[in-house]
Amino acid sequence: MNVIFMLWLREVKRYLRSRPQIIASLGQPLLYLLVFGYGLAAVFRQAGQGSSLQFVAPGVIGMGILFMSIFSGIGLIWDRQFGFLKETLVAPVPRLQIMAGRTLGGATVAVVQGAIVLIACVLAGFRPQSLAAIPVALLFMALIAIVFSALGTAIGSTLRDMQGFQLIMNFLVMPIFFLSGALFPLAGLPTALAVATQLDPLSYGIDGLRAALISQAHLGVPLDVVVLGVLATAFLILGAWAFSKIQV
């Protein structure tokens, strides 16, 4: 337990100490908020969909968490060769504890990052429906963070070098983001796209966030919670298995 806590603490400390990184990783979500929240506001209003800023804010919060979680997991490749990972792998501690500490730390950091994006959204004019919405939103933020931190750990454990990184970005992370309905409503899509969005784990996270923050759910909160819970468990098992197979 002590070991998991110390490794968790390490991830959090590292995050809090790298202020430039915190600011840098705010850039992309805020850019999307600007373009889709303000840039498309008129189009959105004309289509009778209400405020685009209100609609997109939960999406960019989800995006911030997604990117942060996956990156922390993939950071493993770097850590494996030049970092602290080797030190933990030769320690007399079961791999599962190391993986748990790292992944929970990565997830915590991602939730903090998501909360910062939420605050930035509020500053930009986003209004959650009520204060009571925040705890439910935090629950979904935590679920998204755990799902993707665990997935990141699983991927990071199997990649050999940084070349695979671009591949993951272009063929996994970006599709997960764009197909999640973070930027467009999931209702009334062509069948193929509708199926794709329903296969995307992030869809359920964004849907849950939207339900909590602006009471607009497409898939429904119970389904969102069940799917994210099942995926979190599955990816944690997958991540733990992949991590246990690492050879330096």
Added chain:
Amino acid sequence: MIKVENLNKTFGEIKAVVDVTFEVKAGEIFAFLGPNGAGKTTTIQMLTTLLRPTSGTVAIDGLDPVAKPLDVRKRFGIVFQDPSLDQELTAHENMDLHGVLYHVPRKVRHERIELLLKLFELWDRRKSFVKTFSGGMRRRLEIARGLLHTPKILFLDEPTLGLDPQSRNQLWTHVKHLNETEGVTVFLTTHYMDEADRVAHRVAIIDHGKIVAQGSSGELKAQTGADSLEGAFLKLTGTTIRDETAGSADAMRQMARMWSGGRRR
């Protein structure tokens, strides 16, 4: 303390380690020498539970690293060829985290950390981030960390790579001192033959995955008729340059150098 019999490791077609047999006695300083790609690091990885041998037996303090990895890990400290400190943490935090990973009780942990940081002349900088440390200081911290849990064996994989003569000299003085006072068994690899000659009680030379000679430095010199360990080494392993195939680790090593160079500016 370390007993290796008929150890083999193959990666696909490549035979990295072939039928290696040697023994390191308790309290000994043992140097494992060889050209690039000879199988030194692969052997260390098998001794330290990071790689499974293809065949053969290893016993670390009588224990098999494959069957009892956690027990074996408690018994050694290691300094890797590539750095493994957390640069975003302070020297003290790195030590403390290591202590927790090795289940050293809090009180003992703090006493040992103070003792070791003072011994390696890093106590004054304990609250500084490791990223502000010089190469020599980082190496010293890694060795200090490797000794925190009072291991019986210390593995040093090219610990003096890239250090200036002052740091190298100081580092070996510390290692010898520890060996003499605490009786730590030391297993080291290096490319600097003068270091091995000066520090090691016994030497094994490995080439193409096979041990080609072992004994004290004097015995190897007598056996080859060379007047230095370097001469003996060259006679045993030839003068052709070995081109290690660049793997992903090398590509990343290059990138790391580029990055850290940028940071220093």
